[in-house]
Amino acid sequence: MERLKSAVPAELRRAVGEGTAADLAATTSRLFAFFDSLPLFHQVMRELTDPELALCRKDKGRAVELKGQGNACFSRREFGEALRFYSQALRHAPINSDGINVNLVSAIYVNRASTMHKLGLFKESLRDCDRAIAVSHNYSKAWYRKGMVNASLKNYSSAVRDLEVALHEEMTSLGKSNIEQELKSILQKQENIGEVGTSSCDSMDADLPLAGQPQKIIIESISTPNKGRGMASTDDIPPASLVHVEDPMAAIIMKSSRETHCHFCFDEAPADIVFCPSCTIPIYCSKRCQEQAGGDISCNQDAHLEYNGHATTLAKLSITSSCKSPSSKVFAEHRHECGGAHWAAVLPADIVLAGRIMAQYIEKGVLYGKNVSISSTNLDLVHHYDQHSPANKLESQIYAIVLLSCLQNHYGSELLWTEDSLSQLVLLIFQIKVNSIAIVRMKSMDGGPELIVNRGVSAAEGTNMCSVEQVRVAQAIYVSGSLFNHSCRPNVHAYFLSRTLVLRSTEFIKSGSPVELSYGPQAGEMHLPDRQKTLLENYYFSCQCSSCAELNLSDLVMNSFCCPQRNCLGAISESTYYRSKENFVNVSLGGSYVYKLSLPDISKAGKDMEKVARSVFGNSDAHLNIDPGCCMNCRSQIDVSSAAATSHREASKIDRLKEITLLDKSLIPEALQSLKQLKKLRHPYSKALAQAEDTIAEAFVKAGDQEQAQKHCEASIQILEKLYHPKHIAIAHELIKLVSVLLSLGDMAGAAATFARAEAILSLYYGSHMEKILAYLGALRRAVTSESTVACS
């Protein structure tokens, strides 16, 4: 894309960059005309859309080569590697509708099934046997392997049935005698032991249960004074209620998750990944996901060779649609990207997402016999085009032209494009920037449940704390979900079941109140200026939520320093606070950054707030300045820049502990020394101290000193309780860490009580989906329960 960008003449670049949404029709038209006359543009389009030049084509030779590498690893008993090679072989193997490559594909499935059988992945292995049989019904080896896996699962009657089919289909006498022997031995086992096995049903292909269906909660779209439209409840909403459940209009995997997560449901891919039958790009967890994403993909790779590189003006693109009918009413979002061309793998995810939305309009239009055109009214979402930088505007316009050409290449000249299609496409790209939601998964950052409950581990072995991290796996547009505004202190929590968005109330919401989620930044986690900066950079708005409008404890203390006077809890900030007569505080961060915050009612704000910033609340009829380095309680002074420098230095010394996997105990005293220094400088409720305590707790866990780990983990929780409200999920995650420490110490009663506290918070956020989202919880609950039972008996 850089090549195209640098080819745009300065004058046109300026017109595009300085133009507003109102100028879009004119600027896109000019840019399109320029590219249309540029040979480089047609060369780039050929590179993106010509299957002959594509890197994602199926390649039988490559598949055979990879299968051979898999076989070699299998013979050396390197089963993990063999599995990887067989999966890659399946990725590249073409499956022609005429059946030419059927034998190759079924042989690779069976080899992968044998490998997974060796690795103890029985369900996965059975699924591959079924896939081989589906491709090649009378493939004896597939039936044989299925029988052997069923025998391992002690499903003896199924195993006998499978081996009988294998025997019937086997052509060679050596093969027949092998199967007969196995059959005999299985019949014997069946007689001696009986049937004890598990069902071989494919849970992967089962429908996703949405346990706990939405209660009858009605949310309505409202108009707000300073946030545009928003959502509000028509009734009181109890805590932990399901407020909203929605499937995306379109979604796309993040580049970083392409090789690890299913491209349709976005769950982690299993060992028996399924590939697109037509190209080498997407991976799926099941055939069901593959079919939903790709639809009934034609395997004829020459079907899309119809590159139309001679479009001249936008007007000339206005041709009546009689596009190929899609085979089903369900939109298959990968279908129009497939067929050997690799543009969808190369363009940025949000541009490909725009393509998926466009393709949906096109196919729906075709399905209902309407002329197809795109317009922003189709997707009535905010875009903030005018606020974007000139570079963003130019880049997005170029991408819109490229995407339009890619889509036209797929849908052909039968498609109708109106003159303003391109400008509407540009707006769609900007709507995606503001409204798309990141689909996340909670990833355990350590060894999982076994390690959490590893009681009595010696110092030399060490153990882990149960820590989780959110991983962004996909990006999606939820049409109704996009109407929920942001709050830095949200009252609903968003999570995902596969690709379904679920919103749950985390507190009581009074009828008529706004229902707001967090787009990322939250009070207690980020300081006000950082939240504002993040929201401006990522969503192009300046936050008007209640936490950004009123002075609150966490913003006062999280980055502050402590008062040099003993027993004074006053916060010392790096910013200037100007108190006005009208009960407002202006917080100046230097330059033009000033935040006007109203003062909370001190009787409701709590004692902490008063102890931390008494000067700000007193003297209501006077103007007042509190300068950087000045205590907000007693007005004592410190050298704030030197305190900041020392505190950063000590905090980064402590942070070094995170990088060490096998911790040398000798590093801990130095970190404790730094913690001591940090405590002399930072306010006791500051974020830096909470993080330092948490890092040191984890280090003690690694070093096997659980008592010290408990002490520091509890210290961290105490600070978090000041920064967040008591039922915030950040506290639950820290409590879960403490549970694992208490279990290691054998403090069963403590572990059970702490787990109950964490669970009460987590159930507000995830309700009955708690264990589905946080996979380790089940094992931890069992450990806590069994440990408590032992303690009682």
Ligand SMILES: C[S@@+](CC[C@H](N)C(=O)[O-])C[C@H]1O[C@@H](n2cnc3c(N)ncnc32)[C@H](O)[C@@H]1O
């Ligand atoms: C996903 S949309 C939400 C729906 C939007 N208000 C509408 O009218 O369509 C995000 C946009 O809503 C507005 N918005 C959401 N939360 C806001 C907040 N806390 N403060 C100010 N504007 C907000 C901003 O314009 C933001 O770019």
